[in-house]
Amino acid sequence: KAGVTQTPRYLIKTRGQQVTLSCSPISGHRSVSWYQQTPGQGLQFLFEYFSETQRNKGNFPGRFSGRQFSNSRSEMNVSTLELGDSALYLCASSTGLAGAQETQYFGPGTRLLVL
C-alpha cells in the first residue's frame, strides 16, 4: 500500500502571498489531519477532515483553511503569509471510523519558508 503523499515537498514564498498544500491519504483512509511543526512550538494540530467535512479544528487563525475532496485528498491553504508561518506542514491519515483505536500515518511533510 502506498503511504501518505504530500506535494510540494519544499516551497518558498514571500510575505503576503498565499499557498496551497496537498495531501493524498493512504488508500481507504477517509480522515486527514493537518499539523504545523516548528522548532519552538513542536507539532500543533491545525484541523481534521473526514468525508469532506471539517470534524475538528485547532487554535489557528482563519488564514489557515482546508478542504477535502470526495476521493479523500485534502488541501490546506494559508493566505496572507507571515514570516512565522515558516514551518514543516505534516498531514496524517487514518480510517477515521468512530471507536477505532488506531494510529495516524504521517506523510513526509511540506517545508514552507516565508521570506
Place this chain on the structure above:
Amino acid sequence: EDKVVQSPLSLVVHEGDTVTLNCSYEVTNFRSLLWYKQEKKAPTFLFMLTSSGIEKKSGRLSSILDKKELSSILNITATQTGDSAIYLCAVEGGGSNYKLTFGKGTLLTVNP
C-alpha cells in the same frame, strides 16, 4: 486546554546504554497515548497505549502507561546510533476524535 509535557528535552548517551523518556499529560476524556519516532522526515508510529493496553513492547523498545499518574515512559535498551531521533509523545483526548496533542519531543543522540 489539553497539555503534553515530555522530559528530558534532550539526551546524549553512548551505544549500549538504556534510556527512559518521560511523557506526562493533562487531557479531558483521555482516549489513547501514542509514541512516535521522528528522524529527518515524518514521524513514524511506535506504540499506542490505551486503557485496555497499558504496556507494549517491540524489540528493544517498550512503553508503559500509568493512568493514575497521567504519564507514560518509553524505554530503549542497548541503544544504537540508529536510535538517534526525536521521540514524540501524543495524546488523543478532549472529547475530539483524531485530534492529537503533541509534546515538544525528546531529542535523543546516541554516540558510538
